[in-house]
Amino acid sequence: MKSFCFVATAVLATAPLFAGVKIVSENTDLATKKVTTDTILLDANRMRMETDNGTVVMFLTDGGRNRMVMLNKAKNTYQEIDDATMKQMADQMSGAMAQMDAAMKNMPPEQRAMMEKMMKGKMPQAAAAPVKTVYTSKGSGSVNGFSCTKYEGMRGAEKVADVCAGVPAQLKLSASDMQIFEKMREFSNSLLSSLANSPVKISVPTNSFEAGYEGFPIQKTDFENGQPTRRGELKSVTRANFSDADFSLGDAKKVEMPIPGGPGRGKQR
Numbered sequence: 001m002k003s004f005c006f007v008a009t010a011v012l013a014t015a016p017l018f019a020g021v022k023i024v025s026e027n028t029d030l031a032t033k034k035v036t037t038d039t040i041l042l043d044a045n046r047m048r049m050e051t052d053n054g055t056v057v058m059f060l061t062d063g064g065r066n067r068m069v070m071l072n073k074a075k076n077t078y079q080e081i082d083d084a085t086m087k088q089m090a091d092q093m094s095g096a097m098a099q100m101d102a103a104m105k106n107m108p109p110e111q112r113a114m115m116e117k118m119m120k121g122k123m124p125q126a127a128a129a130p131v132k133t134v135y136t137s138k139g140s141g142s143v144n145g146f147s148c149t150k151y152e153g154m155r156g157a158e159k160v161a162d163v164c165a166g167v168p169a170q171l172k173l174s175a176s177d178m179q180i181f182e183k184m185r186e187f188s189n190s191l192l193s194s195l196a197n198s199p200v201k202i203s204v205p206t207n208s209f210e211a212g213y214e215g216f217p218i219q220k221t222d223f224e225n226g227q228p229t230r231r232g233e234l235k236s237v238t239r240a241n242f243s244d245a246d247f248s249l250g251d252a253k254k255v256e257m258p259i260p261g262g263p264g265r266g267k268q269r
Contacts, residue, residue, distance in 0.1 A: 017241040018043045021177050027232045038232075041240070046247045047180045058247060059184040066187050071252060078252045085257055086191055131155050135163065135212035143219040146170060146234060151213045159223050165215035171237045178216070 020043030027036050041048045045062040056071035067082035104112050138150040141164045148170060153161030168175050222230040 017243055020044075020240055020242045021173060022236075022238050022240040023234065024236045025232055025234050027230065029230055030228050041242055041246055042177075042180050043242055044176070044180065047184060048247055059180065059187065060247065061180070061183055066183065068184075068187065068191070069249065071249060076250075076252045077255045078249050079255050079257055081191065081257055083190075133160055133212060135161075137213075143233060144235060146218045146237075148218045149213075149215065153212070159226065161223060162219075162221045162228075163213055163217050164219045165213050166218045166234075167215040171216060171218075171234075173237065181216075 020041060023040040023042070025038045025040075027038060028034070036052045039050050045060070047059045048056065049058070050056045054073040056073060058069040058071065060067050060069065065082055067080055069078055069080045071078040104115055107115060133153045133155045135151040135153045138152050141148050141150045143164050146166050148164035148166040151161075151163040151165060152159065153163060168178050216234070217232065218234040220232045221228050
């Protein structure tokens with residue numbers, strides 16, 4: 001037993017460590033006063049975001065393959081989507097639409113009109129572009145010892161957010177420390193574009209950055225109908241060393257993404 005413990009300790013001691021950053025934030029539901037904690041671990045190629053409720057989202061670029069992983073710790077399962085999955089979704093949707101168009105072209109006008117009427121509302125429709133939130137700088141500020149720039153977010157005539165955002169230097173970080181956020185944003189935008197006309201609906205976390213203001217949100221207050229509903233605050237940013245285990249899925253079982261018309265929908269393996 002002693003020799004086993006010695007070997008295990010030696011293996012752990014020699015496991016490679018990677019320099020990274022640990023970010024801890026608190027989110028408060030202003031109606032219930034319930035507070036939850038978000039923890040983000042990131043290094044040059046990987047990011048792990050975890051909340052108190054056990055929700056884990058990882059964005060991984062190691063090995064030259066960009067992928068987003070959604071881990072359900074309660075069920076010990078995970079889903080994964082990468083560039084190949086996005087292309088497969090887009091190709092299958094395009095193929096299905098092309099087949100439908102070809103079949104309808106050979107129909108008599110009356111039958112084609114009837115088919116169009118039947119299919120109306122059943123085929124995915126492009127969603128209307130959401131109203132963009134416009135952020136306006138409102139001067140400088142400070143939250144929990146971090147300097148930041150204040151922004152007011154307006155969606156049309158409605159106020160939807162107050163933000164105080166800090167650039168990497170204000171968080172005592174370098175721009176390279178935060179590059180993984182930009183990679184995740186690009187990946188998320190590609191994913192949302194691929195699924196724009198798909199019946200598959202996936203909740204895609206973007207990241208803590210948002211278009212319209214510069215930097216990481218040190219404090220952000222969301223508004224609905226003119227009233228503040230939720231406030232998030234950055235609590236700490238620390239240097240840390242991570243191992244591959246910090247970004248591991250353990251023994252969680254993979255659940256395939258529901259690709260329209262594809263095999264293995266919801267299948268575990």
